[in-house]
Amino acid sequence: MATAVEHHDVAGRAIDPRDVVLRVSGLRKRYGDLDVVRGLSFAIRRGDCFGLLGPNGAGKTTTLRCCLGLIDPDGGEIEMVGEPVPKAAREARIRVGVVPQMDNLDPDFTVRENLLIYGGYFGLPRPVLEERIPQLLDFAGLAGKRDAGIRTLSGGMKRRLTLARALVNDPELLILDEPTTGLDPQARHLIWDGLRHLMSLGKTILLTTHFMDEAERLATRLAVIDRGVLIASDTPRALLAQHVEPEVIEVYGDEAKAWADIHGRRLAKRLEVAGETAFCYALDAQPMLTDLATRAGVRYLHRPANLEDLFIKLTGRELRD
């Protein structure tokens, strides 16, 4: 197989191709007149938790569907767990686990049967599954729900079972498409704990999300995509250091805009107004804090910059639907 593109990590070190679990080069996909993915390239190394971030319509799900071989790209190359996709997509999927965006557990079966039946799709023999299923149920915290019907499970339990189901073939790569959308905070934390546990076992994870706190907590590497192209890729820390000022003050309320126009723009390195809130970015927030302390009618919050600031800076504030 031709290795047309040599990949480098951010520090310029060449990545050993054997260490790459998923390699996407120059991926293109067009629907009618709309270019959904326009020359996207990234590589995921073994053991990474790779966060693919982007606003709605950025091309995240299309990229995942191309990687799984469910749709054919119009251009570019994909190699997943060493197999060329879409040519050997089925062979690749034998060693990949998928947590889809929307639950598709089998409502006609119990919790245990869902794992058993799904394992059957991988051609796994029954004894192997019988041995694996108790461990998976423990991992998902569903040992007590073994024989419960799917309809009796809460949203969080369903997600945990979907995650356990994606592990039934002991995959080399786990792909999660917005795994915690629609979950309450407790349920999200349980999923995150599960994913961290998998990372500690050395599993490679590809995660799409538009929750920045999720990416912040889990991802060892991030790629921000928008309108089908990669706009930044690095470790979360390096991305923040490179693109966003370290301190943020959010100023709220009726007075916010007036304050921002008169004082904020002078004191902040960068300032954005969105609705009733002024976001003030600075290397040092102290001069702004001193000023704000003297303004009685102005409410504000001082915090360190996070991935949300990065995301907004890179992809803009306008709505995407």
Place this chain on the structure above:
Amino acid sequence: MTATAKLLAPPILSVRFVPVWRRNLLVWRKLAIASVLGNIADPLLYMLALGYGIGALVGEVGGMSYVAFIGTGMVCQSAMFTASFEAMYSAFSRMHVQRTWEGIINAPIALDDVVLAEWLWCGSKAVISTTAILAVIVALGYGHTWLALWVLPVGLLVGLTFGAAGLVMNALAPNYDFFTYFFTLVLTPMLLFSGVYFPVDQMPAWLATAAGFLPLKHAIDLTRPLMLGRVPDAIALHVGVLLFYAALAYYVALVLTRRRLLK
């Protein structure tokens, strides 16, 4: 391969369909008794009510009692309805509502395998319901010889034909209401003009000729003699027509399902 060529590519037939077919069997097993009772009850009620009620008025039809006549029609009707319901309502639930197919094709199973499994499952369900209704007819004394067992493969052919046609509808359906078209435009005329309730030759010549294009008519032409203990005439023609419709509809269903889900 261009996108269109890939869409129109011939079916990939692989034993990978087995776990998907088996999944449907395991679900059916959970509700098997209710399902079989449903398979029997409806045709049995028709057979008894129309058979004895109208039978008293018309006497013998086509060389057999009207009960026996309508009983053989009911075998084919039951296979047709069972497969159609499975391919439309049940498959649509699995494909669209529960997203079961989506889960399956994330595993190393191709969409072609799923469609093949669903199609063969429709045929299997038709065989199950044919078996059930045949058992009742035999118990009532209307299955004359072992030749009656050949009705089971006829039931399979009917199931594959209407299962495939139902899967075409499934691939096009935006919602469950869409399937009403199939009942009104396909299944109802099929029932009325294929000779389920009265012999086709009772109709005007042009209508009888037109009925020759209906797959259910050919299934009935096979089933009636078999139930009377006779070898049917023109077996190759009848089987050929059923196979033609089944294969054509299966291919169309596959292409339309690919178009719907692999994009």
